[in-house]
Amino acid sequence: MTTASDAPTANPSPEAPSAEPVIQRRTVTLRIRRYNPENGIVDPTWHDYPVEVFPTDRILDALNTIKWEQDGTLTYRRSCGHGICGSDAMRINGRNRLACKTLIKDLPMTNAITIEAIKGLPLEKDLIVDMEPFFQAYRDVKPFLITEGHEPTRERLQSQHDRERFDDTTKCILCAACTTSCPVFWTDSQYFGPAAIVGAHRFIFDSRDEGATTRLDILNDREGVWRCRTTFNCTEACPRGIEITQAIQEVKRALISRRV
Numbered sequence: 001m002t003t004a005s006d007a008p009t010a011n012p013s014p015e016a017p018s019a020e021p022v023i024q025r026r027t028v029t030l031r032i033r034r035y036n037p038e039n040g041i042v043d044p045t046w047h048d049y050p051v052e053v054f055p056t057d058r059i060l061d062a063l064n065t066i067k068w069e070q071d072g073t074l075t076y077r078r079s080c081g082h083g084i085c086g087s088d089a090m091r092i093n094g095r096n097r098l099a100c101k102t103l104i105k106d107l108p109m110t111n112a113i114t115i116e117a118i119k120g121l122p123l124e125k126d127l128i129v130d131m132e133p134f135f136q137a138y139r140d141v142k143p144f145l146i147t148e149g150h151e152p153t154r155e156r157l158q159s160q161h162d163r164e165r166f167d168d169t170t171k172c173i174l175c176a177a178c179t180t181s182c183p184v185f186w187t188d189s190q191y192f193g194p195a196a197i198v199g200a201h202r203f204i205f206d207s208r209d210e211g212a213t214t215r216l217d218i219l220n221d222r223e224g225v226w227r228c229r230t231t232f233n234c235t236e237a238c239p240r241g242i243e244i245t246q247a248i249q250e251v252k253r254a255l256i257s258r259r260v
């Protein structure tokens with residue numbers, strides 16, 4: 001029989017770990033560059049929005065709070081909310097990032113957090129740009145498997161070693177963070193840009209593909225890989241951690257040697 005005096009004491013020992021610290025909400029200011037040609041506003045203008053957030057919130061959460069609770073006209077793209085669809089690339093504190101992958105606690109919260117549309121593509125409204133020139137460059141490099149001859153009667157086999165040659169460039173989510181952080185693209189919108197070269201790399205180095213020569217010829221254009229000045233902006237901007245500059249160098253080497 002257990003008596004009251006036998007029962008284990010409820011008092012925690014002094015060494016017991018303290019409870020998890022409570023994460024406090026706080027107010028941060030989002031300084032958003034807004035533009036709406038339908039309102040007759042010719043130039044984009046900066047607007048400040050104080051918003052209550054948890055430091056562990058993402059920039060996308062803060063934008064949603066502003067849109068849902070303060071100003072429904074604020075316009076931006078987002079879909080998956082988890083770094084998969086690539087639709088919410090924007091310049092946050094002067095650097096291209098995905099709003100859904102950027103935690104507020106990782107930015108200086110004492111100053112206003114600046115948010116603007118990615119650069120180099122036509123601005124349509126607030127944080128939205130016309131992505132068509134970006135996707136056209138991607139389509140131009142033929143980002144699909146090209147084969148000749150008869151359809152195979154079984155799957156196209158590939159060794160692990162051959163698969164690894166283009167593994168990195170399969171991770172692209174077409175967010176455009178790389179191309180729109182490239183100073184060459186800012187001054188020459190005809191340049192294919194890093195994302196299109198990444199898309200081409202993915203197939204040029206695929207042992208099952210037979211269209212490498214076609215793609216290399218396309219990228220040998222004056223607006224192709226030779227425009228790259230190896231500034232590494234693209235690699236730093238990529239939310240998927242793709243070694244973009246290295247991929248571009250590999251395409252350049254394949255063009256010089258005519259070997260993949």
Ligand code: SF4
Binds near residue numbers: 176241
């Ligand atoms: S390479 Fe990276 S930054 Fe460029 S479009 Fe693909 S995922 Fe985005």
Ligand code: FES
Binds near residue numbers: 077085087088
């Ligand atoms: S919302 Fe899909 S990547 Fe951010």
